[in-house]
Amino acid sequence: MEVNIYILFWVCIFGLCLGSFYNVVILRTLSNESIVFPPSKCPKCGHKLYWWHNIPILSYLLLRAKCYFCGEKISIQYPLIEFLTMVLFGFAFIKFGISILTLFSFIWISCLIIMTGTDIKEKVVDCKISIVMAISALIFWTINSGLKGFIFSIFGMLLGALVVEIFARTGYLIAGTRAMGEGDTYVAGALGAMSGFVGILLVLLYSLAAAMLFIVPTFLINKFKSGDKLTCILSVLFILSAIILQRFPQNLFIIALIIIFGIMLAYSILKGIKQEKNRSYFPYVPALAIGALYFLFI
Numbered sequence: 001m002e003v004n005i006y007i008l009f010w011v012c013i014f015g016l017c018l019g020s021f022y023n024v025v026i027l028r029t030l031s032n033e034s035i036v037f038p039p040s041k042c043p044k045c046g047h048k049l050y051w052w053h054n055i056p057i058l059s060y061l062l063l064r065a066k067c068y069f070c071g072e073k074i075s076i077q078y079p080l081i082e083f084l085t086m087v088l089f090g091f092a093f094i095k096f097g098i099s100i101l102t103l104f105s106f107i108w109i110s111c112l113i114i115m116t117g118t119d120i121k122e123k124v125v126d127c128k129i130s131i132v133m134a135i136s137a138l139i140f141w142t143i144n145s146g147l148k149g150f151i152f153s154i155f156g157m158l159l160g161a162l163v164v165e166i167f168a169r170t171g172y173l174i175a176g177t178r179a180m181g182e183g184d185t186y187v188a189g190a191l192g193a194m195s196g197f198v199g200i201l202l203v204l205l206y207s208l209a210a211a212m213l214f215i216v217p218t219f220l221i222n223k224f225k226s227g228d229k230l231t232c233i234l235s236v237l238f239i240l241s242a243i244i245l246q247r248f249p250q251n252l253f254i255i256a257l258i259i260i261f262g263i264m265l266a267y268s269i270l271k272g273i274k275q276e277k278n279r280s281y282f283p284y285v286p287a288l289a290i291g292a293l294y295f296l297f298i
Contacts, residue, residue: 004097011093012086016056018110019085023078026117029126045070056082077117085113088293095297104140105296108133108194112289115187119285125183130190137193153193160192160200161185167266179266184284191292199295207291208262209242211284234265 027043040049047069053059060079067074088109096102111133118124134157141149164185171179192200212235224232238261245254 007098008090008093012090015086015089016082018089019082019113020054020056020078022085022110022114022117023081025114026077026081026121029114029118030122030124042067042069042072044072056086077121081113081117085109088113091297100140100143104136107136108292108296111190112285112292115183116286116289119183119283123181123283125181125187125285127183127186130183130186133190134193137190141193141196152196156192156194156196156198156200157189158192159197160195160204161189163200163204164188170266180284184288187285187288191288194292195295203288203291203295205242205245205258205262205291206294207284207287209239210290210294211282211287212239212265214287214290228268231265231268234261234268237261238265 024040038048040054041047042049044067047067050068053063053068055062057079060074063074065074065076066072089106092102092105092109096105111129115125115129118126137157138150138153141153143149145152164180168178168180168182168185171177188200188204191203195203238258241254241258241261245251245258248254
């Protein structure tokens with residue numbers, strides 16, 4: 001027990017340090033800079049940071065969320081990414097212990113954090129990171145179950161990419177534009193490689209529920225104000241069905257209801273997007289990440 005607590009402590013420290021590095025990766029992915037050179041600098045004034053400016057979370061508190069040189073406010077993103085990475089790494093170790101799954105879950109968590117960060121900031125997803133995630137998942141399943149595991153992962157990857165790409169392209173038929181970005185298809189494929197042929201369907205359902213809870217509410221409020229009650233009703237029915245599924249996970253009738261409500265809701269949302277003059281698009285990778293982490297841990 002004491003050994004596990006000791007290891008958990010260092011896993012959390014490791015997560016903190018990696019979270020600090022992931023902040024750099026997120027920002028420099030968006031600016032097309034090298035993640036190695038130049039050394040860490042203030043994004044506002046460009047001054048090179050001292051070593052004690054890079055201590056995860058602690059530096060943010062000591063500097064009172066302001067740059068030491070120019071006094072500009074430091075984004076809350078930095079401590080949040082560091083804290084989130086630490087918590088997820090720690091939870092992975094608690095959940096899976098000293099195992100190969102823990103190691104690979106660190107890789108998947110890292111990829112999801114970076115892709116979520118860039119998607120939230122600029123609605124950009126580096127497809128190379130999702131490819132790394134997919135390859136690591138294929139390696140894990142091959143090690144875990146041999147050829148059978150490899151095929152299981154391949155089919156999951158293809159299914160995940162196919163489902164999201166079909167949904168994305170339905171936007172052309174209804175709204176004249178993609179319903180989701182191309183990067184989302186890559187991420188869904190990577191998640192399919194991680195969760196397998198059956199698991200990816202659950203991941204996508206959880207992701208859609210997460211989108212309803214965290215992304216779409218603003219859209220629904222606007223639809224309610226404009227008199228479109230159908231979209232609001234469908235969203236409530238979909239969420240209720242997803243909650244009931246947690247109680248009866250093997251109930252095919254509930255799964256069928258979720259799929260039907262999900263399709264009807266997607267159609268209603270896309271139809272609403274087509275009618276909007278000033279269209280707003282939501283980053284969907286955060287929802288995919290929530291769905292994947294829920295599937296992995298819960």
